[in-house]
Amino acid sequence: MTDTPLENIAPIFRAGTSDAEIEAAALKAIRRRKHAVLFWRLVILVGILGAWELAANRLWIDPFFYSSPSGIVMRLYEWITEGTAEGSLWFNLWVTMEEALIGFFAGSIAGVLVGIGLGRNQFLSDIFSVYIKAINSIPRVVLAPIFIMIMGLGLASKVALAFIMVFFVVFANAFQGVREADRNMIANARILGASNWQVTRTVIVPSAMSWIFASLHVSFGFAIIGAIVGEFVGARFGIGQLISIAKGTFDAAGMYAAIILVMLVTLLAEMIMTMIETRLAKWRPQQHTDMQ
């Protein structure tokens, strides 16, 4: 196969090759491809980190600004074992997570409810659409100072910011999902005897579900942004506050370490969400993808 440029074409077998042999060959090819993908992913990771380390080591870049992978690992280790300037690392991480999670759940529940409510009611949606568009065109982070002024340095102001970041994304998708629900399917349910509420529950919500899930993936990231921006503007604890302090002391490694923590947490949340979605969406046609 290496001599042909068209790698995706299935190999041609001699006549009389049994199905089992063809399947075995295909399985082998799939496994080989998986390994190749994994291999190149690792190569890229090691390559980039190695180049960074080397460049910082040789002073091609200034480690004072750019730090180095080993410096970041050291800082993380130090935070884990000795705690940060603002108390234990886990406590700071928990503060940020608490803000983000409360904002995320409250924002997505409210977004789904309002989205479905307005999606089902043409009159209300005609009235409110203009206001929602107007508020939606405010860049949400500019609300951070206002929330902090009103609600103080504690939990409430960050939750409010995370909430408002999440709400509009989820709302817009839930609303669109309701609008996209199949007319015939709704008519079918109604003729089969469904009440308005039953139509909402058995047709509208399930068909909006894939839209809503798509938005939940993005919006957890938004909740974290909300929490961290809130902490930048004013807080006593939290990852955003750690970054802010690291910035104040020109501690590049500290900033990168905090970024990596947030990245790991968001990836974890993303994985959990994908798992839930796969369970809920077992009715959807299987896609023959070769991802992972």
Next chain:
Amino acid sequence: MKDNASQTPAIELINVSRRFVSPTGKSLTALRDFNMVVEPGEFVAVVGPTGCGKSTTLNLVTGLARPSAGEVRLMGGPVNGIDPRVGFVFQTDALFPWRNVIDNVMAGPLFRGKSHAEATRSARDWLARVGLSRFEQHYPHQLSGGMRKRVSLAQTFINEPEILLMDEPFSALDVQTRTVMHEELLRLWAERKASVIFVTHDLEEAVALADKVYVLTAGPATVKSVYPINLPRPRVVADIRYEPRFIEYCRTIWEDLRDEVEMSYRRASQAA
């Protein structure tokens, strides 16, 4: 059907008109002075050129739409909202893709407040009748087009509708499957003799299934002519199309329908 003539008709459309008004205020007439009578247990087919307003008739009978003028009566009474005696089979797939086969079929009884056990029992029964017992746990996307149509039939028939409306239900199927589905439909219908309005653009399908064929004019639709089909029942749809009387019916009705189809085609090409 003659002995039923003294009874109240199952479905009556009396001088019905239906206008649509667009948001910009333009009005479009889909039906004009439309009259139709379906006796209890009668199978009526409606043929007409594409887009003439055939489906609109059905929506008026379900109560999903109201007539702009005239009157629609079911079993002698006026239509108020969606009538529980009505069943509807759609042209496109209207199954719920997130429910498996048995949950799809159970939907009707559950919506109507039957107990879960009762709904399961009758859903199993109907799945057996359409030959899909082995597919209870499958999801719609795992079934072929013909099988999905059978699920739709079971989903509709489980409510035991006295009035059955079908909007080009088999038009998306291939020719062989369609013939099988015709047999299936006639078999299920013969068990309980609902009054049927079957909308189609396929004249042979109409003649093979129906007791009476309505020919509609190019839009705004009104009834051009009505042909009683006196072919004996039970009919074997696969064979009936070679009988001389069947061919004779098709030819007569086609002569009538052709003008309308040509007119509708001319209009469409002028508009384009």
